[in-house]
Amino acid sequence: MSGSSSSQAMLRCGVAEADSTGRYERYHMSISNPHPMKIVYEGIDQLTGIKINWCKIVLGLSTEEEETRKKKFNDYCDEPWLLQSLQHENIIICYNYWPDDTHTLNTVHMITEAFSSENLRDYSLKYNLVGNKQAIRRWCKQILSALDYLHSQNPPIMHRDVSLENIFINGNTGKVKLGEFGAAIKLEEGADLQEFAGAPEYMAPEIFQLDYNQKADIYSFGMCVIQMMSRDKIYSECRNRVEIQSRVQRGVKPDALERVTDTEIRRFIDFCLAGQNDRPAASDLLRNPLILSEDGFQGIQTGKSSSGSADADERQCEMTLGGGGGGSKPLWRQKLSKLSSIMRKKK
Structure with missing residues (x-):
């Protein structure tokens, strides 16, 4: 596909830009502006079909003095590097990042997981x-x-x-x-x-x-x-x-x-x-x-714990409702057995 036809296709789909591989696409509308140098947009991962957040860290957006701006920009550019070194279920995931030196604004792009709800x-x-x-x-x-x-x-x-x-x-x-x-x-x-x-x-x-x-x-x-x-x-x-x-x-x-x-x-x-x-x-x-x-408290248990072990949903349910390793039936099974016994007697 030529550059012109590719740009037209992106425009029709509401896509503002894509990364060099075409995997990540950014939409036009920004969803947040957490600090003066950072803008967050909605986007999509075309490989997995999963929504992502496309973050832009832009040096030229700050109105602070030049030296202060550059220091803060360098600090903010450490964010994706640091995030990619962390692995914890309660810390946001950074999938990819890259610098964009073609713009005079000096921009770093960062792709993170998106959340279905707000802060x-x-x-x-x-x-x-x-x-x-x-x-x-x-x-x-x-x-x-x-x-x-x-x-x-x-x-x-x-x-x-x-x-x-x-x-x-x-x-x-x-x-x-x-x-x-x-x-x-x-x-x-x-x-x-x-x-x-x-x-x-x-x-x-x-x-x-x-x-x-x-x-x-x-x-x-x-x-x-x-x-x-x-x-x-x-x-x-x-x-x-x-x-x-x-x-x-x-x-x-x-x-x-x-x-x-x-x-x-x-x-x-x-x-x-x-x-x-x-x-x-x-x-x-x-x-x-x-x-x-x-x-x-019986809540939703998903994913992995910080130690890396998968949640055992059935075991968690049994322990929460009164079962566990003591050999006795969990509470929900006791109630089910009792209900079955009553139904048999009625017959």
Whole structure:
């Protein structure tokens, strides 16, 4: 097919561009703009027929000073490389990426998995799940699992931008995934921590002192839990970002925290928001009673665990409903046997 006829065919299908192999195609309409240098479009993988997100990281879109722009662009260009090195069920997948030096804007293209639903903030509002304790337990367990995986790497990886807007959910399965790794950093010797990363309402106070580690992600996670419990945005009592930053630096918590009435969730949040030296690790929080109690809740079990073992759906069902390794029949089979016995007697 000639270049002209190929372009015409793409235009008829609503396709804006394709990669050099023709496998990935991008549509015209952007679906999000998570930061000034990044635009996300819907697309399709023609080999598998699966929807994808086509992300463009564009240096020329920023209005910041040249030196600052170039540094941030280089940092954001590390995102696809880092994502491809990570393998965890609760971290978004990067399928491919490539630089595009033919444009004066200096662009990097990144292909990631697409999610059927919105980010966790929009999803919880849309489906009235704000304050839903069972849903919050399941979300928290998955987010903590991703953070534990990141923080357990050598050297540890810090996300630095944990927020509900950067956590995405598949509404069909309940699976949540941590995304937007543009600010992520490996905490190795000489790592550059001389900048503020993330939304100020989610930041830990020590970020502003430029003396922080992966525990700052836990503080941000705690703010996520407050946001899960509140329809209003955290720090909505503030008039602007400067006021939010001032309150965070002084250790003033958002008003929304005082409206959390569930004592178990409030204790859990307080653990997350403790001082840096007293703040628990993600692995500790995964053993918290609030999270452990999620194991007894019958939810959808799909995919593989972080250890790589496949979920055994039937065994999970039996254990959840009262069966297991003790030799007795699971509850659902006992009820079925009883019903069969009653039917035989009626005959």
